Amino acid sequence: NAGVTQTPKFQVLKTGQSMTLQCAQDMNHNSMYWYRQDPGMGLRLIYYSASEGTTDKGEVPNGYNVSRLNKREFSLRLESAAPSQTSVYFCASSAQTGGFEKLFFGSGTQLSVL
Amino acid sequence: SQQGEEDPQALSIQEGENATMNCSYKTSINNLQWYRQNSGRGLVHLILIRSNEREKHSGRLRVTLDTSKKSSSLLITASRAADTASYFCATPYGGATNKLIFGTGTLLAVQP
Numbered sequence: 206n207a208g209v210t211q212t213p214k215f216q217v218l219k220t221g222q223s224m225t226l227q228c229a230q231d232m233n234h235n236s237m238y239w240y241r242q243d244p245g246m247g248l249r250l251i252y253y254s255a256s257e258g259t260t261d262k263g264e265v266p267n268g269y270n271v272s273r274l275n276k277r278e279f280s281l282r283l284e285s286a287a288p289s290q291t292s293v294y295f296c297a298s299s300a301q302t303g304g305f306e307k308l309f310f311g312s313g314t315q316l317s318v319l
Numbered sequence: 320s321q322q323g324e325e326d327p328q329a330l331s332i333q334e335g336e337n338a339t340m341n342c343s344y345k346t347s348i349n350n351l352q353w354y355r356q357n358s359g360r361g362l363v364h365l366i367l368i369r370s371n372e373r374e375k376h377s378g379r380l381r382v383t384l385d386t387s388k389k390s391s392s393l394l395i396t397a398s399r400a401a402d403t404a405s406y407f408c409a410t411p412y413g414g415a416t417n418k419l420i421f422g423t424g425t426l427l428a429v430q431p
Binding site: 209236238240245246247248249250253255261263264295297299301304305306307308309310311312313 | 323352354360361362363367369412417421
């Protein structure tokens with residue numbers, strides 16, 4: 206079972222370059238998320254999408270855009286990468302069960318911005 | 320700012336010992352979840368406790384919740400080397416059940 210698939214796994218960018226991180230889930234989940242993880246900071250929510258066609262800001266949305274392309278896919282775009290965006294990015298999806306969301310995570314994208 | 324804060328930041332124990340880690344949060348919640356992250360991997364859901372529950376068990380895991388203190392604890396009994404990982408608490412934030420905020424995590428090292 207694939208679960209949540211993220212591409213690419215590693216990426217190096219120069220300051221000012223743009224790129225899109227791709228995420229797809231095959232569990233028919235309604236909600237999808239993008240988090241970033243930095244040492245000592247835990248995971249911080251960038252954007253989330255409660256359902257197809259909707260997106261909302263999380264804790265740290267500045268410098269990012271997202272697209273919920275369809276129910277399966279949720280992409281994260283960096284328009285002009287900055288060194289502060291060097292991080293590990295995780296995509297997740299969830300389905301509401303009994304009033305709560307249980308998240309399923311991808312394996313992450315390690316991004317370095319030089 | 321982070322919704323949840325875990326302590327300790329790091330914990331090193333011997334195999335067979337119990338490990339306890341704590342999470343504090345800032346606003347009212349209706350549930351709290353714990354996740355585990357093995358090095359270089361994504362997070363995996365471990366257990367959920369609802370706000371009307373005080374304690375919950377799942378295998379070697381025991382979770383407690385004290386809503387008056389806005390805190391939770393995760394106890395792993397009879398730890399194994401395979402339990403070595405980072406552990407995070409997560410809570411719904413801003414009234415949205417699908418907006419989960421994670422704490423800073425506890426890095427647990429279990430020495431064989």
